[in-house]
Structures are given as structure tokens and as C-alpha cells.
Amino acid sequence: MTDTTLTPPSGKTSAPAPNRITSILELDPLTRKRNAAEARFKLYGIIAIGIGLFFLIALLWAILSNGLGAFSQTFIKVDVPLNQEQIAAAEKSVVKTSKYRAIIVDAFARELAGDKITTDMSAKDMEKLFSSGAAATVRDYVLANPDKIGSTVTFDLIASSRVDGYLKGRVKREDLAEDKNLDAAHLDLADQMQSAGLLEKRFNWAFITGTDASDSRPEQAGIGASMIGSLFMMLVVLFLSLPIGVAASIYLEEFAPQNKFTDLIEVNISNLAAVPSIVFGILGLAVFIQFMHLPQSAPLVGGLVLSLMTLPTIIISTRASLKAVPPSIRDAALGIGASKMQSIFHHVLPLAMPGILTGTIIGLAQALGETAPLLLIGMVGFIASNFPDGVAAGFFSPNSAMPAQIYEWAKRADPAFYERAWGGIIVLLVFLMTMNIIAIILRRRFERRW
Amino acid sequence: MNEMPNFEQAKTMTESKISAKKVQVYYGDTHAIKDVDIEIQPRSVTAFIGPSGCGKSTFLRTLNRMNDTIDICRVEGSIKIDGENIYDPKVDPVQLRAKVGMVFQKPNPFPKSIYDNIAYGPRIHGLARSKSELDEIVASSLQKAGLWEEVKNRLDEPGTGMSGGQQQRLCIARAIAVSPEVILMDEPCSALDPIATAKVEELIDELRENFTIVIVTHSMQQAARVSQRTAFFHLGILVEEGLTQDIFTNPKDKRTQDYITGRFG
Structure with a gap:
């Protein structure tokens, strides 16, 4: 043979390329390889979901088996x-x-x-x-x-x-x-x-309605006072961050000119959503308590700090849902002589509502479970008496919050408090679930057919 | 309806409704419309034809300042409607759009009831003083749009649940409801099947009696069927404008001829 590769093909080598099989009833090697890859990928997915489910079930089992005793x-x-x-x-x-x-x-x-x-x-x-x-x-x-x-x-x-x-x-x-x-x-x-x-x-009704108790009386400790604290904080968060967040997003999405400055704001909002919550805590401590002299441990301050945290979430989701409203609807409204504001408030906003609500509830749920910033502003008040008409009654009176209360219990030595901590987590989860159900109901109500 | 064109109207026929002079439109650095001069006659249908990207839709949207919603868009020159420059700083585009209504390429009813779709415009412009007046406007708009018989028993059903052709006629009825003088239509039939298209074309022909209509269309047959005058756009330039039969049978410009004979576009 010569060393050239240009030998004329003999009868055998002129057959179709080795990979090609002429009948479609037979799988060619490439197809087989692709199918195998696909099957493997599906398997990975199922394994991933399986692992997730396993941990979810383990978590629920742990919570229920440890926490139900508190009730x-x-x-x-x-x-x-x-x-x-x-x-x-x-x-x-x-x-x-x-x-x-x-x-x-x-x-x-x-x-x-x-x-x-x-x-x-x-x-x-x-x-x-x-x-x-x-x-x-x-x-x-x-x-x-x-x-x-x-x-x-x-x-x-x-x-x-x-x-x-x-x-x-x-x-x-x-x-x-x-x-x-x-x-x-x-x-x-x-x-x-x-x-x-x-x-x-x-x-144990006292666990749901009662107040915290001292280290020596775990059997009397309840989560009621901190539930009130969390509720007050959520109210503050809702009434501050929803209107501010929605107004900011509408302005940014619909009115603001596209320039370097608004780009900068946009990037910063996205970054804020990723800032560790403890940073917001120390910000709240510096601004609300040390500078503005608002009372320590008050649900109002807690709510303000959590609002700062929730705002980016609400703004991002609101902007996304405003963007998702088809431009044809805006055109339709403008085309018959609606002003920009009318077209937004009459048509765009109602259509974006389900998305806005989802974002708000996600933000609120995040805020509800947040512990770190509360520790910095002292939202770990020990409320053991005078409840419900005493110290824990208002936005300005010292209080605790559910996650902070759970954290406190988990720290204490007596194993009976350990049970309370798990029980507190059940209450917290029920709270979250209720919020989610409300969100789903509201979303259903606002959703419109296209 | 059976309004007879009276002497007054006959006289104004000679004056153009819209008069554009040296109109330039820029998208950022792109010069999209160059030196367009056109006179649009009242109570007639004017069709804009031309290949994709020739600027016909862009020019249509300058007539009711819908381009204002695009940040980078800039319009120069003068466009006068009834002798008033619509780009005068004193003009509020919202008020202009009540006078110059628009129907879009894709039917875009609001996700509301049929009634509310029509009533929205009159409501925001305060055209009805009472519920019964509003009902009347809704009914007469739907009648003019030839939709009344089909929907009179389901006015509270969502407008989005109708067929595409019905939706587009609903959008036309919605535009009529605010009693505009000019109706701009941006390829109103491109998303419709031939039967729905025929109905909309019939409607356009009827509306010509009361409104000045400008229609952008991709279909030369449609332009030939519905319009009295036709303008041919190419690469941002108004190549030729004239009576529809002249444009289609005896074009003066080579580019027009090439386009209508299907040599490009």
C-alpha cells in the first residue's frame, strides 16, 4: 500500500458510513447513545427529586414527632x-x-x-x-x-x-x-x-395563647405573645413595603427614562435582595434606634427593618409581572385616549396583580421567618406577664417574634424547652401555610382569562 | 346608519383631513421615515402599502402620536389634522388619541366584559352622563361595528372569549365608541381568516361614511378592495400616492410597479 490516504474506495468501503444504518427499524449507534443520555438525564432528575422529597419528609417527621408534644x-x-x-x-x-x-x-x-x-x-x-x-x-x-x-x-x-x-x-x-x-x-x-x-x-391552649416563661417553668411557656409580635411586624411590613414597592416598580417600569442612573438603581435593587439579613439588622439598629430613637424591641422597628428586606423582593416580582403584561393591552388603552396612568391603573396593574401578590406573600413569608436582624434590634423581649393588655399590646411596646422566640427556646438547657421550640416551628409553619393559602385565594380571584 | 352626506360635508371633501409635510422619524440613529408629504382625504379610506420594514406602520403611528411611547423615537416636520399641528407642544397626546382612534394588528380586547370593553373609552372621556346614555353608546357602537346581533345577549361575557374576527370588530367598536374623527388601522386583518377578513373589510367600507380611515395592509388585494387612495412606501420614503385604481393599474414609479407586480416585497 502507499502511504497516501487517497486510495480509491474498494467495494467494501464505499458502503454507507459505519454509523449509518439504512433501516429505521434498527437503532443506529448514535441514536442509541442519545437515547441512553436522555434516559440517564431523566434518572438524575428523578434521583434529585427523590433526595429532595426524602429530606422534606424527614423534616416534617422530625418537626411533628418533636413538636406535637408541645400541644x-x-x-x-x-x-x-x-x-x-x-x-x-x-x-x-x-x-x-x-x-x-x-x-x-x-x-x-x-x-x-x-x-x-x-x-x-x-x-x-x-x-x-x-x-x-x-x-x-x-x-x-x-x-x-x-x-x-x-x-x-x-x-x-x-x-x-x-x-x-x-x-x-x-x-x-x-x-x-x-x-x-x-x-x-x-x-x-x-x-x-x-x-x-x-x-x-x-x-395545651396556653402554648398557643400564652407568653414565654422563665427557665424553670418550661411547662408554662407559650408562643402567643410572640405570635402577636410577629403579626404586628407583618402588618407594618405589608402596609409599608407593598405600597412603596408597587409604586417604585410602576415608576421604574413604566415612567422612568432608560439611562445610566436608572440602570444603577436597577442593579442595586437586585443586589439588595441578596444582602444578608443581618446587615439590614445592623442598619435598623443604627438608623431606627440609635439615630431616630425609636423604642427598642418594638414591633414597629422590627417591621421597618423587615420592610427594608422585603422591598427588593416585592419590587423585583412586581416589575417582572408588569413586564409580563402584553404591550398590546397598553396600546389598546392608549389607542382610545387613556392617559398613561389610566392605562396602568385600569388595565396593566389588575393584570399584574396575581404576580404582585405572589411576590408580596413570598416577601412576607421570608420576613416572617427572619431571625438575625431581630436579634440586633432586640426583638427578643422576654414577655412573661401582662399579656395581652400589657407590654406586648402595641406597635411600640417591647415584644418578641416567633422565630426569635423559637431561637430563645432552642438555646435553653431544659429539654422541655426543646419540645417548645419544635412546637413553635409547627405554629410558624401553620402561619406560613395560612398566608400561602390566602395568597392562592387572592390570586385566583384576580386572575383573568385571556 | 342612514345619515345622508349633506352639502356641508360635500364641501369639506375637497379639504384634506390630515396634512403631513416633510415628516421625518428617527429611531435613535436610524432614519426610519424620510421627507413624507401626504394629504389624507376626509371620509375615505387611505391604504398604506409597502414591503416589510418600509415604515408604513411607523408613519401610521405618528398620526396619533403612538410613537411617543417609544423613548428613542423622534418626529420632525409637521402633521396637521384639521389645520392643527399635532406635534405642537400644547397638544396633549391623550386628547389627540380620542380624536384619532386606533385599531391594532392583533385583536387586543381588554380582559373584561364585552360591555366594559366598549364602555371604557366613553367612561374615561366622560361622554355619557348616565347609565342609559352609556348603554346607548355601547349599543350604537356595536351596531356600527356590525357586532350587535351577535353579542347583544352576552354583553357581560368576556371580550376575550370571542372569535378572532369578532374580537377585531369589538376593537373597532371600542374605537368608534369615543367618536373619533379618524381611525387608524394597523394591518387589522393580518391575524384573521378570510371570512373574518371579508367581514372587517365590509365594515371598513361602511365606516368610511362617517370616519376618515387610514389602513396599513400587507395585502395589495385588500388595499385595492377597501381603499379610495393608496400610498406606497419603500425604505422610509413615500414613493407614490394617488387614487387606488391609478396606483394599481397605472403606477408612475418603477418601484411601485415592481412591488404590485410581485417582483419584490
């Missing part, structure tokens, strides 16, 4: 005789509730005897079965109903977080070695009380 609470049924002298003595002492505690334990010991439950536990140890808030419950009742003094009243008193945890399975006998506040006798007693019907597990 039920164990109560101890005690018939407390409200003895005139004992109460008078208690009201005279310095720490009034401690005397009431003694009254409760007295009554409780008698009740145990009545139910033929024997225990050699001291009164001091017996106290540990009750929440330290139980005494306050009895005292508040006495103060509110002085006419009941002298009679015997049946109270459902909150059990301590340990007894509550034992009934929910969180506190186990194996853990006793590490717990100074509890020994096996407590749990034995709890078992006996349960079979005697003295313990009752009920839905």
Missing part, C-alpha cells in the same frame, strides 16, 4: 380546701406563692391518702411534681373569687415539665441518674396517679 399538657387534679386562716397567713408573707405551694402539697398529700396511694416522699419532693406556676394559679383564683374562701375547689394544676415529659415519653427512667430534680419515686408516684385518674393530658 398537649399534663394537669394534676387536686381538691384544694381554701382555708380562711391559711390564705390569710399566705397573703401576709413575703413570698406569697410559696405558702400557696404548701397549701397545694397539703391538699395533694391528703388526696393521695384518699386514693390509697402510699408514698414516703417529703413535701419538698412532692412540690416537684407541680409546676412552680401552680401556686400562682391557685392564688389568682382566690383573688378573683374571694367568695369561694372556706370551700373546697377542684383545680387542674399544671404538672412539672418532668412529669409531663414522663407521660409524653420524653423523660425516661434511664435518664434519672443525670437529673437532680427527679428520682424513681416521682415516676412511681406518677404511674400510680395516672392509674388513679389524677393525671390528665389535655390540649
Whole structure:
């Protein structure tokens, strides 16, 4: 053979190129390769979705299994005789509730005897079965109903977080070695009380409506006050960022001239959406609190900071939905002599409404879950009393917010607070879901057929 | 309707409704329309024809200042309607557009009811003092657009639910409702099938009695069918303008002849 490649094709090599198969009933190698690539790609997609779903389910399972406990609470049924002298003595002492505690334990010991439950536990140890808030419950009742003094009243008193945890399975006998506040006798007693019907597990309204409680009373902590705080903040965010955001987007999208300056603004708005939220927090601290001297921990300030954060989201989505309105609609309105503003407000804006609402709700949802900026402006107020008509009642009074409250609980040592934190997350998610449902309903209402 | 053209109207026939002199249109640096002079006769149909990109639509849109909505667009020269320069700084384009209505290439009814589509213009211009007056305007506009019989029982249904041809006639009715004097139509039939096109053409022919109509069209047959005068645009220049039958049977310019015989375009 010669070394030239230009040898005339022999009979065999003049057949079609090796890749080409003449019948379409047979797959040629290239097609086979393409099909395989396609199948592989589909598989990757399914795997990706599978991983996502797995983590979603794991998350939901974790939230529900850890958090549902917060929605039920164990109560101890005690018939407390409200003895005139004992109460008078208690009201005279310095720490009034401690005397009431003694009254409760007295009554409780008698009740145990009545139910033929024997225990050699001291009164001091017996106290540990009750929440330290139980005494306050009895005292508040006495103060509110002085006419009941002298009679015997049946109270459902909150059990301590340990007894509550034992009934929910969180506190186990194996853990006793590490717990100074509890020994096996407590749990034995709890078992006996349960079979005697003295313990009752009920839905825990106080968790949803109540306030935070101190470190020693996790069984009394509730998310109600911070829910109000979050609600106030969301109102501020909604009423500030929606009108400002929509007005800004309409101006930028429909009226502003296209030049370097508006380009700069546009780029900056997009960048603002990506700024870490803690930066907004420190901005809020510097501007609203240190410069403008607005009150610390107030939902108004929290709302202002979160509005700053939400604005870019709302502006970006509003501009996108304004852009998506076909220009023919603008032409139609202008063509019959509508002014620019009329064409926007009568025709473009209603059509853009579903998109604007979606963006707003996404922005609000983001703001609702935001924790970092709130820490910087002190929206982690410890609200334990005077609720709902006291400190947590207004836009200017100190409050907390749901995510900040959850963060606070997660930080605390007692495992009972851990349960509250998960429970708080459930409430937060329900809040978010409600907002999303409202958004969907509003969107349906505003959506028009083309 | 059965308004007879009276003596007054006959007299104004001789004066042109729109008179454009040395009109230049620029898109940024592009010189899109060069030195266009044209007189448009009242109560007649004038067709603008020409190959794609020749500037006929651009020129049409200068007549009601729809080009104002494009930032980079600049118009020079004078365009007078009834002797008034529409590019005078004192002119509000919104008021002008009530006088010079427009129908677009693609039917673009508002996503509202048929009634509201028609009533919108009269409402924003305050043409009706009461609900019954508004009803009357809606009915008469739909009648003039030949749509009344088809829609009188479903005025509250969305205008977007109608067929393409009906939608376009709805858009014409919407333009009529504000009682303009001139109606500009930018390829009104290009999105319609032949039957709907025939209906719209018939309508244009009827409307000529009361309105001055300027129509941009891609179809030379359509121009021949509906217009009294035709203007041929090419590369931003008005090549030739005259009576439609003259343009189509006896064009003076070679480019016009080439275009109407299908040699380019």
C-alpha cells in the first residue's frame, strides 16, 4: 500500500458510513447513545427529586414527632380546701406563692391518702411534681373569687415539665441518674396517679395563647405573645413595603427614562435582595434606634427593618409581572385616549396583580421567618406577664417574634424547652401555610382569562 | 346608519383631513421615515402599502402620536389634522388619541366584559352622563361595528372569549365608541381568516361614511378592495400616492410597479 490516504474506495468501503444504518427499524449507534443520555438525564432528575422529597419528609417527621408534644399538657387534679386562716397567713408573707405551694402539697398529700396511694416522699419532693406556676394559679383564683374562701375547689394544676415529659415519653427512667430534680419515686408516684385518674393530658391552649416563661417553668411557656409580635411586624411590613414597592416598580417600569442612573438603581435593587439579613439588622439598629430613637424591641422597628428586606423582593416580582403584561393591552388603552396612568391603573396593574401578590406573600413569608436582624434590634423581649393588655399590646411596646422566640427556646438547657421550640416551628409553619393559602385565594380571584 | 352626506360635508371633501409635510422619524440613529408629504382625504379610506420594514406602520403611528411611547423615537416636520399641528407642544397626546382612534394588528380586547370593553373609552372621556346614555353608546357602537346581533345577549361575557374576527370588530367598536374623527388601522386583518377578513373589510367600507380611515395592509388585494387612495412606501420614503385604481393599474414609479407586480416585497 502507499502511504497516501487517497486510495480509491474498494467495494467494501464505499458502503454507507459505519454509523449509518439504512433501516429505521434498527437503532443506529448514535441514536442509541442519545437515547441512553436522555434516559440517564431523566434518572438524575428523578434521583434529585427523590433526595429532595426524602429530606422534606424527614423534616416534617422530625418537626411533628418533636413538636406535637408541645400541644398537649399534663394537669394534676387536686381538691384544694381554701382555708380562711391559711390564705390569710399566705397573703401576709413575703413570698406569697410559696405558702400557696404548701397549701397545694397539703391538699395533694391528703388526696393521695384518699386514693390509697402510699408514698414516703417529703413535701419538698412532692412540690416537684407541680409546676412552680401552680401556686400562682391557685392564688389568682382566690383573688378573683374571694367568695369561694372556706370551700373546697377542684383545680387542674399544671404538672412539672418532668412529669409531663414522663407521660409524653420524653423523660425516661434511664435518664434519672443525670437529673437532680427527679428520682424513681416521682415516676412511681406518677404511674400510680395516672392509674388513679389524677393525671390528665389535655390540649395545651396556653402554648398557643400564652407568653414565654422563665427557665424553670418550661411547662408554662407559650408562643402567643410572640405570635402577636410577629403579626404586628407583618402588618407594618405589608402596609409599608407593598405600597412603596408597587409604586417604585410602576415608576421604574413604566415612567422612568432608560439611562445610566436608572440602570444603577436597577442593579442595586437586585443586589439588595441578596444582602444578608443581618446587615439590614445592623442598619435598623443604627438608623431606627440609635439615630431616630425609636423604642427598642418594638414591633414597629422590627417591621421597618423587615420592610427594608422585603422591598427588593416585592419590587423585583412586581416589575417582572408588569413586564409580563402584553404591550398590546397598553396600546389598546392608549389607542382610545387613556392617559398613561389610566392605562396602568385600569388595565396593566389588575393584570399584574396575581404576580404582585405572589411576590408580596413570598416577601412576607421570608420576613416572617427572619431571625438575625431581630436579634440586633432586640426583638427578643422576654414577655412573661401582662399579656395581652400589657407590654406586648402595641406597635411600640417591647415584644418578641416567633422565630426569635423559637431561637430563645432552642438555646435553653431544659429539654422541655426543646419540645417548645419544635412546637413553635409547627405554629410558624401553620402561619406560613395560612398566608400561602390566602395568597392562592387572592390570586385566583384576580386572575383573568385571556 | 342612514345619515345622508349633506352639502356641508360635500364641501369639506375637497379639504384634506390630515396634512403631513416633510415628516421625518428617527429611531435613535436610524432614519426610519424620510421627507413624507401626504394629504389624507376626509371620509375615505387611505391604504398604506409597502414591503416589510418600509415604515408604513411607523408613519401610521405618528398620526396619533403612538410613537411617543417609544423613548428613542423622534418626529420632525409637521402633521396637521384639521389645520392643527399635532406635534405642537400644547397638544396633549391623550386628547389627540380620542380624536384619532386606533385599531391594532392583533385583536387586543381588554380582559373584561364585552360591555366594559366598549364602555371604557366613553367612561374615561366622560361622554355619557348616565347609565342609559352609556348603554346607548355601547349599543350604537356595536351596531356600527356590525357586532350587535351577535353579542347583544352576552354583553357581560368576556371580550376575550370571542372569535378572532369578532374580537377585531369589538376593537373597532371600542374605537368608534369615543367618536373619533379618524381611525387608524394597523394591518387589522393580518391575524384573521378570510371570512373574518371579508367581514372587517365590509365594515371598513361602511365606516368610511362617517370616519376618515387610514389602513396599513400587507395585502395589495385588500388595499385595492377597501381603499379610495393608496400610498406606497419603500425604505422610509413615500414613493407614490394617488387614487387606488391609478396606483394599481397605472403606477408612475418603477418601484411601485415592481412591488404590485410581485417582483419584490
